[in-house]
Amino acid sequence: MTSADRHVADTAIDCHATDDGVLRTAVFHLMTMPFTLRLRHADEPTLREAAASCRDLLSHVDRTFSPFRDDSLTSRANRGDWRGLLDDPDFHEVYARAALAADVTHGHFRAMRDGRYDPVGLVKGWAIERAFTRFLRPLLAAGRAEAAALGGGGDMQLGVASGSGFVWGVGIEDPHDAGMLAGTVRLADGAVATSGTSKRGEHIDRTDDDLVQATVVGTHLTDADMWATTAIAAGRERFGTLVAGESDPLFSALLIDRNGAKHVVAPHPAAAPVA
Structure with a gap:
């Protein structure tokens, strides 16, 4: 050993x-x-x-x-x-x-x-x-x-057995108040990734600094993690343009800006809900 x-x-x-x-x-x-x-x-x-x-x-x-x-x-x-x-x-x-x-x-x-x-x-x-x-x-x-x-x-990567009706509930921490939730993702099978500045400060190279936190939901955590980081780096407007053609049917994002406003990005009708 x-x-x-x-x-x-x-x-x-x-x-x-x-x-x-x-x-x-x-x-x-x-x-x-x-x-x-x-x-x-x-x-x-x-x-x-x-x-x-x-x-x-x-x-x-x-x-x-x-x-x-x-x-x-x-x-x-x-x-x-x-x-x-x-x-x-x-x-x-x-x-x-x-x-x-x-x-x-x-x-x-x-x-x-x-x-x-x-x-x-x-x-x-x-x-x-x-x-x-x-x-x-x-x-x-x-x-x-x-x-x-x-x-x-x-x-986080989540899953359930075939035939199960169980759904995971994943709380999204409010970056402006750690004791509160900014939203909840309800998902049986998929991934949730959050990136931001409230925990680690300015650790991402940015072209726009309007967002303080981005949570992305998708099928694969590798992709969700990449897109969450991208949102913080690119800013709300540019991020929306980048993911407009995203093919993952579960894809959705909850973006929180410096003023605490929440913005949901969901290119597909079947996207995982974030509320």
Whole structure:
């Protein structure tokens, strides 16, 4: 066992359940943030096994992509060693996705800044979606859980078993009042991503600073995360133009400006409601 493996194994997973045992929750910390896994109608061993698998995958992603680790493929690339594009399929996939994101957002989302590669704005959502697909979707298909949700840092992928009428309710924090909700997303299967300045300050390169928070709903968390970041970078008007042709039928966005006004963007009639 390597030192990195021992560190992952030592990362505690805290589990608890509602009094009736219907909803079970596991929390673990990675990438300086808590990640939360929720399973409905699942037993505790299933929860712990799924949480450990998700934690291990996310830890591997952190070791591979973190620009704050000298031994990561990202740090090596920034020192001129881009062999990871040939040697590591995940590194290659994220690089390709980041390049595509820069293209479809007309440069408002970009992983290359001042000659340095930093895919963190995309990779967290990508990793959560991958963990969900690999470890949680099979639980739903096998009847070991009725519903599953995995989230961290404002990003969440959700799903329910076939035939279930359960719908997740995801609260959207008000950036002007952390004790209040700006809205709620009701979604059975899909993704919710939130980006903004209330938690991390001005960490996104912007061409317009009229928005303080953007929440995007869609089918895939990787895409929703990218569009939420793009909204903050581009501003309300430009963002609306960029997503006018968005093909995801679930796509919708709740934008909150500096004055606290809320703006809903929903290109399709069947878009997931945000209220």
